[in-house]
């Protein structure tokens with residue numbers, strides 16, 4: 001195989017409840033994840049010298065800290081694999097946006113290199129490895145819309161409607177660690193069941209903290225709420241609203257001011273990464 005090109009899709013947190021804080025500082029949460037058909041892209045080419053080279057510079061992120069390089073090295077260590085790779089990144093997902101770009105890049109690296117290097121590791125093994133890189137990585141590895149518990153790693157797959165989402169990107173970057181360490185964050189929301197959440201929805205406990213600290217986000221929510229019910233994803237900065245028709249979402253997107261960029265994408269219960277990998281595997285077996 002000469003190279004492998006795969007998407008690293010965004011996610012939305014359709015609700016996010018914080019139940020408590022563990023002794024290690026991580027938070028127990030309940031969240032509903034759905035993927036978006038809007039992705040970074042990664043292109044993997046094999047190297048026989050064992051080196052991992054990221055060919056694309058990501059401003060502000062040194063190569064050794066990039067989750068792509070960290071995921072590739074972790075996979076080498078865990079499997080004893082001596083092969084390497086050149087990796088190109090086409091970055092589309094806003095960084096620090098709460099749509100999981102870094103975690104998704106890491107998951108695509110784990111699945112992509114597992115395939116390219118012929119390692120045959122299961123999704124469960126790769127998800128366990130991914131959790132070492134971030135709480136959000138396992139859901140991208142498993143690739144199904146899910147109700148997540150624990151710190152985000154205990155996943156119950158769910159079937160959700162797949163509306164069109166308008167995602168607006170207020171011009172600020174929010175650090176996940178900052179919001180989770182805020183003294184004023186609600187940390188005692190009672191546990192819900194997946195059934196209740198699917199029936200009644202839920203809120204994002206991070207939203208009041210983020211709105212207070214980032215007026216740009218609170219103003220963007222006021223604006224989008226004029227068209228549809230809008231919410232924060234994860235710890236922000238992105239906000240979203242759902243529409244049944246793509247055209248309707250695009251019409252609203254076109255009416256937003258220039259300083260509030262946005263995109264429209266469909267919600268997906270199967271990750272576009274898994275859809276692309278299945279197609280890739282079919283092509284490889286067809287070509288022999």
Ligand SMILES: C[C@@](CO)(OP(=O)(O)O)[C@H](O)COP(=O)(O)OP(=O)(O)OC[C@H]1O[C@@H](n2ccc(N)nc2=O)[C@H](O)[C@@H]1O
Pocket residue numbers: 013016025026027028029031097098099100103133134135136137150151152176177180181233234235236
């Ligand atoms: C909040 C969520 C919701 O999906 O997403 P984002 O807004 O970051 O996209 C996730 O829980 C974020 O997952 P992820 O971005 O992978 O977090 P990590 O790198 O593991 O952790 C970043 C920091 O957030 C805090 N953290 C994260 C997850 C969690 N359940 N409890 C926490 O307290 C920790 O302080 C940690 O230092």
Ligand SMILES: Nc1ncnc2c1ncn2[C@@H]1O[C@H](COP(=O)(O)OP(=O)(O)O)[C@@H](O)[C@H]1O
Pocket residue numbers: 058060061065066067068093094095096097098099100101102103105106174176234236237
């Ligand atoms: N491949 C990557 N893509 C994006 N961010 C990365 C990557 N590798 C490391 N990071 C770091 O992770 C942080 C969080 O990134 P990201 O996943 O985009 O946001 P969020 O967790 O809010 O969804 C970035 O600010 C950056 O410092």
